Amino acid sequence: MEKSFYHYLMKYRDPKLKDDLTFFANAAYDDHSFPKMSSEYHEISNYLELNGPYLPSMAIFDQAWDLYISEKNQK
Numbered sequence: 001m002e003k004s005f006y007h008y009l010m011k012y013r014d015p016k017l018k019d020d021l022t023f024f025a026n027a028a029y030d031d032h033s034f035p036k037m038s039s040e041y042h043e044i045s046n047y048l049e050l051n052g053p054y055l056p057s058m059a060i061f062d063q064a065w066d067l068y069i070s071e072k073n074q075k
Contacts, residue, residue, distance in 0.1 A: 008068045023054075033047075033051060044065075
């Protein structure tokens with residue numbers, strides 16, 4: 001079964017680190033409406049553009065997405 005983007009992102013959660021990716025993971029965890037089961041770029045991107053005020057830049061999402069796709073392709 002394919003791991004959702006949310007599930008992948010959760011490996012970056014950390015209460016102490018302060019980098020952009022960790023901030024995104026922590027904020028997505030606290031966002032109860034985040035599309036947790038999705039593996040679709042456009043669905044998640046659209047959601048974040050409309051409902052993700054915690055992301056100062058969509059470039060952070062793009063970076064996380066690239067890491068997600070890279071890991072998927074290695075399997």
